[in-house]
Amino acid sequence: MHYDRCFGCGELDGGLHMRSTMGEHALVHSRFTVTEAHQGAPGLAHGGLLACAFDEAIGSTVGNVLRRPSVTGKLETDFVRPVPVGSTLFITAKVDGVAGRKLYASAEGRLDTEDGPVAVRARALFVEVALEHFTTHGAPDALTKLKRAEQINP
Numbered sequence: 001m002h003y004d005r006c007f008g009c010g011e012l013d014g015g016l017h018m019r020s021t022m023g024e025h026a027l028v029h030s031r032f033t034v035t036e037a038h039q040g041a042p043g044l045a046h047g048g049l050l051a052c053a054f055d056e057a058i059g060s061t062v063g064n065v066l067r068r069p070s071v072t073g074k075l076e077t078d079f080v081r082p083v084p085v086g087s088t089l090f091i092t093a094k095v096d097g098v099a100g101r102k103l104y105a106s107a108e109g110r111l112d113t114e115d116g117p118v119a120v121r122a123r124a125l126f127v128e129v130a131l132e133h134f135t136t137h138g139a140p141d142a143l144t145k146l147k148r149a150e151q152i153n154p
């Protein structure tokens with residue numbers, strides 16, 4: 001968790017409640033369980049929330065592997081299979097490359113097991129920013145709040 005009020009990884013009702021763990025070869029593994037709060041069509045996950053799950057999973061990968069503060073500049077998703085309510089996406093993400101401030105990463109999500117069928121793929125460009133990005137454009141005490149989350153979940 002990088003912030004307890006983050007829609008992706010925080011504790012908010014209806015949020016995605018995602019957690020990420022570092023695996024071998026700098027792969028980062030995340031899970032997203034689809035609940036009734038995440039529906040688009042009846043019984044099926046909303047594509048925008050799936051994109052959010054990948055933003056979180058890839059952002060966590062870029063942040064934890066590279067340890068450089070960054071924000072999503074571009075996120076592209078391929079929705080390959082429907083994702084039903086009650087299913088869990090097993091997401092594996094990796095950093096693909098770095099070009100100056102541009103940080104490239106990608107992920108794929110498999111249905112219900114680590115070797116299940118691929119349901120969603122995503123690629124993203126994160127752009128490295130100064131820490132002032134968060135205090136200037138967001139909350140003045142943003143860094144304190146982010147640091148608090150790091151202490152809960154070092």
Ligand SMILES: CCCCCCCCCCCCCCCC(=O)SCCNC(=O)CCNC(=O)[C@H](O)C(C)(C)COP(=O)(O)OP(=O)(O)OC[C@H]1O[C@@H](n2cnc3c(N)ncnc32)[C@H](O)[C@@H]1OP(=O)(O)O
Nearest residue numbers: 002055056059060063064067068069071072073074102127
């Ligand atoms: C520290 C330790 C961490 C510890 C561990 C923490 C874990 C932490 C987990 C976080 C997990 C959260 C996951 C959710 C993350 C969000 O949701 S972030 C929120 C959504 N994103 C935003 O709000 C970003 C809004 N956009 C902006 O602020 C600005 O447009 C940006 C992205 C900072 C870029 O602006 P800028 O700084 O003026 O830079 P700029 O010169 O425009 O662009 C730099 C380069 O990127 C390229 N670029 C920028 N945007 C694009 C684009 N859309 N397409 C293509 N190229 C682009 C430019 O062309 C340029 O390329 P070069 O000319 O250098 O070749």
